[in-house]
Amino acid sequence: MNNPQHLPIHPVHSSNFGALALLTSLFFIWGFITCLNDILIPHLKAVFTLNYAQAMLIQSCFFAAYFLVSVPSGYLVDKIGYKRGIVTGLAIAGTGCLLFYPAAALRLYPLFLSAVFVLAVGITLLQVAANPYMTLLGKPETASSRLTLTQAFNSLGTTLAPYFGAFFILATSVKTPDEMKLLSIDALSKYQALEATAVQHPYLLLAAMLFAVSGIFAFVKLPVVKGQEVHGEVLEDQYPGKPKPSAWHYSRLVLGAIGIFVYVGAEVSIGSFLVSFLSDPAITGLTPSIAAKYVSFYWGGAMVGRFIGAVVMQKVQPGKVLTFNAVTAGLLVVTTIFSTGSVAMSTILAVGFFNSIMFPTIFALALKGLGKHTGQGSGILCSAIVGGAILPVIQGLFADRFGLHLAFIIPVFCYAYIAYFGWRDWAFHSYPHA
Template identity: 65%
Template sequence: MATATTSSTNVKANNNGQNYTFALTVLTSLFFMWGFITCLNDILIPHLKAVFTLNYTQVMLIQFSFFTAYAIISLPSGILVEKIGYKNGIVIGLITTGIGSLLFYPAAGYQSFIMFLGALFILASGITLLQVAANPYVAILGKPETASSRLNLTQAFNSLGTTVAPLFGSLLILSVAVKTAEEIKSMTPNELTQYQLTQASAVQTPYLLIAAVLFVIAAVFAIIKLPKIEASDVASSDGNGSYDHHHDSAWKYRHLVLGAVAIFVYVGGEVSIGSFLVNYLGQPFIAGLKEADAGRFVSFYWGGAMVGRFIGSGIQRKIKPNLMLAFNAFVAGALVIVSMLTNGQVAMWSILAVGLFNSIMFPTIFTLAINGLGKHTGQGSGILCTAIVGGAILPVIQGYFADTIGIHHAFFIPVLCYLYIAYYGLKGYKPTFA
């Protein structure tokens, strides 16, 4: 197979043959927003860890609550999108995400960790619906042979969001100093009240701004016209130039199932690294940075992913995407191992450089996995988005090892993830039907 393909399309558009440039441009804003919101968790984690005096395992419940939404909401979202259409699914997803953002206001006001977890779940449920609708939409809007390149390009703007978010969060959230339990005990009632208000507003203001932007984008999507695509109108290639119409479920496609595992470990590995970066860079034997400074360095990790996706979007037009996936996975794993075996600047920059090689993994795995699914593309997208729950489970596991064997060597979890992704790029991606 010369290149990764998604469905060979037979798209019904409501724009009378007009190209899809406008639609793809508007959809790019979604990728930016959910990248921005997701990456803010990396800043929220050290802040809430200090505010509620949590250990690593406990604070990783933030990622658990956020990414568990993918496991619960993805498949129902796929069904909903098939019934109401991609555009309406996007609007509902934006509104739900906005509501979740608004709930950060009372969670911070009451200083309730449980309320934060609930707000994160609702927020992530909206993002899940956006992902289920937007990823296959972008893949299908255009030539199938450039689907992986096209999705990489839009995902690059997702990475722009993840690059900007740590700077935004460091400025508004981590710049507010968190006092120790002893310092809090010594405060007068008035000082304690003022301190609590300061901590609350550090989280409230950013998420109120996010909610406002989401509601505006939802209003824009509600009134604009986008091409209409219907899953029943999409034919699929089996990778050999013929078409397959004989499978009654996406689960029958082995390369999809293996791709779902690849998405699970990719998101789990990427989120595990990002979640620990602020605390990792704060270790005396790594960089000894203050939280606000370390938070700004997180932008290098996600910024590398952004740069890599812009570059990868062009390279994948000439090099087989599966080979790029395997190469990037091997290099990413090697960089994590280097960070685990070293200290100081080498350990710091090697872990930050992993972001560059993470870059093309999600969109490449996604397009390889839905290749040839045809009418099952919507269901396949739901399955793949469900696998994003890896971001809920693996960071908690790494948190356990960080508490037991230390944060430095707990990074062996992402190494295992990258080994599997390399396997998928070399062998597992091949369209094989059960």
């Protein structure tokens, strides 16, 4: 840490507060849009009479985009810069929202899935650009805390989205498969057409918002930060000698990518099944519209936890906090599996609070000290978000075969690995690239 020429070229000071505030709005936006999938799933499940595994294809298409375009997005951001990457990502996401209109008009599930994918491509590019940019606008030792704070506003978006979705998308009572069997062919066609069009106006509003924000970013001046000029002193002072050829050669990054994979898979799996789980007569028997509002407690807990975590991690080593939260989340899910009624509802919703610091902490720890490979590392980590495409489908297959309760065993294994990753960073804190 003795080479001043390698210090971050834009430490956090008053001139960067505006940039940080504007970037924080992006975290809110993609949190809001991502969480709407939790409302879209039960809605389209009813419209197209899908089973759980088929309905989870919505999450598969959304999170598959992270796997397919994250690494290319990392290279793109290195070429065009963080600002242009953000502007492009917002425009692509807006285009994806527009595609919901013809998908609803034509009532084609594959077209819905295509719209979800395009939307996710834009969100992926946003994350690849904004996450590392946020970590680079300040001191490396406070990166976890800073990213956790901005992720709290991401959770504000996920907290508000279920209310928005319940009001606009699940406003009318969704009929069960048995109720739909009683309808005539004509009545069923009219019902499905009405339900399909319920998504048109909400996603048109989102498209307008995304294009507007893209325009704002296009004209606002932001600090210029290049990955190769940042945090290089960590590599040179602690690891002299030949530089590593790529981000893949850092075991911390690889293990962190696995951590992102299982964390997003667990978080999305739980969120995707909450409406169906809370609607189960063995739990609360709530209507889907009311159950959707309770989903806000899950995401709201993450928001509160992130505000608290941002303060705690200024004093406590991030690896310790990550280990504690992962162990507690795993125990809460185990309790949910072996209980019913209000206990099962309370414990599964409480998981959100302990999820809070996991993503930003894993992300920041995995990127630490990558220097010129930061852009590539961010792309790798964002591609690991594909866990949200794979694990919910696996949980859906478990739910179809063994029931909703036992299907929650999937997140338990995920939290076990995250606890290991946190412990490893805690135990080997003196060796940043171990």
